[in-house]
Amino acid sequence: MENYPISKTWKFLVLAALTIAITVSLGFFMYQGSISDITLQVEDEVIEVASKAKTVEAFLKSEGISIEEDTYINVNLDTEIEDNMNIIIKQPKSYTISFNAGDLDIRSVHSTVREILDDQGIVLGEKDFTYPELHKKISSGDKIELFQVEEKIETVEDVIPFERTVNKNHKLDYGVVQTVQQGKNGLKKSQYKKEYVNGVLRSTELVKEEIVTKPVSEIVEKGTNNLIVTSRGNTSYRKAVTMTATAYDLSFESCGKRPGDKYYGLTASGTKVRPGVVAVDPKVIPLGTKLYVKSLDGAKDYGFAVAEDTGGAIKGNKIDLFFESGKDVSNFGRRKVKVYILN
Structure with missing residues (x-):
């Protein structure tokens, strides 16, 4: 067999074809098998893949x-x-948001309280707070409690009671009390800042207090003079009462009896009627009480007396004075007297 030489052109064409084939095959192989490094983060777990x-x-x-x-x-x-x-x-997780009005079930991909609330469009007030706290991470199924804080300023009006001052007055009869100055209550306004959490009062703070009207003290005088000047000298007493006085005698018009009638001339106490005997209401002045009847119109005092009689018209602060003369009864009429109950 004879060997024929290969031309240089042919050799070049063969080498070029081989180079193209190898390049195409390698490219196809690399395309089909290229590998990428990926960082995968699922929740808090990070892996390289x-x-x-x-x-x-x-x-x-x-x-x-x-x-x-x-x-x-x-x-x-x-x-x-x-x-x-x-x-x-x-991945989304299930949570429950608890409001004052009830619970709301939500889903969110976040895990901190702040992110979950932001995700739901829930905006907290300046003093509102949550449990758990905003920066805390929570797990699926957990509950977030919202606490709404509301502050209110409330004004309260309080009455300031007036004080009562009692002064002794030796010129006034014993037991007599007279008002020198009327008492008047004052007024105080107080402002309180009250903090409510979900509608429940949590704290109260006094922020301002103002006296609108000062109270006016009541001033009274109490009589301490228990002596009256009489024809017998100074006589002590334990009580003085102003009464309406009338007069009566032994006439039929006054006592409803005539001489010879049973109990004619006798008092309700069974004693013989006489000057110095007076009829009273036993509920006001007990029978047998010794008295001194003083005139208040400048006339002569009736003087010392004893409560021994009663009368159908003598009720309450009334007194009926006995006179022997009908003329004296007529002249006396009806007037105000001061009756001293003697010791």
Whole structure:
């Protein structure tokens, strides 16, 4: 067999064809088997994964990760995989938010209280607070309690009672009390800051107090003079009462009896009627009480007397004075007297 030499052109064509074939095969092989390094963060767990997947969706399927409707992912599912890609996935979790009005079940991909509330569009007031606290992380199924804090300023009006001052007056009869100055209550306004948590009062703080009207003290004088000046000298007494006085005698018009009638001339006490005997209401002045009857109109005092009689018309602060003369009865009429109950 004879050997024929190969031309240089043919050799070049063969080498070029081989080079193209090798390049195409290698490129196809590299395309089919390129590997990308991916950082995958699922919740708080971070892993490094090498993958041949072309898209994010394909990558997640290859890793067995399902994506729900409200799952958070930082890239679109149809995004092509790139080397050193960072993929973050947060699955929604169930929580309960407890309000003053009731509970609300929600889902959120976040895990801190603040992020969960922000995710739900819940804005807290300046003094509102939560349990757990805003920076705390919670787990699926946990409850967040919201506490609404409300401050109110309330004004309260209080009466300031007046004081009563009692002064002794030796010029006044014993037991007599007279008002020198009328008492008047004052008024105080107080402002309180009240803090309510979910409608329940938690604290009260006095912030302002104002005396609107000062009270006016009541001033009274109490008589201490228990002596009266009589024809017998100074006589002590234990009580003085102003009464309406009338007069009676032994006439039929006065006593309803005539001489010879039973009990004519006798008192209710069974004693003989005489000057100095007076008729009283026993509920006011007991029978047998010694008295001194003083005139209040400048006339002569009736003087010393004894309560021994009664009368159908003598009730309450009334007294009937006995006179022997009908003329004296007529002249006396009806007038005010001061009756001293003697010791």
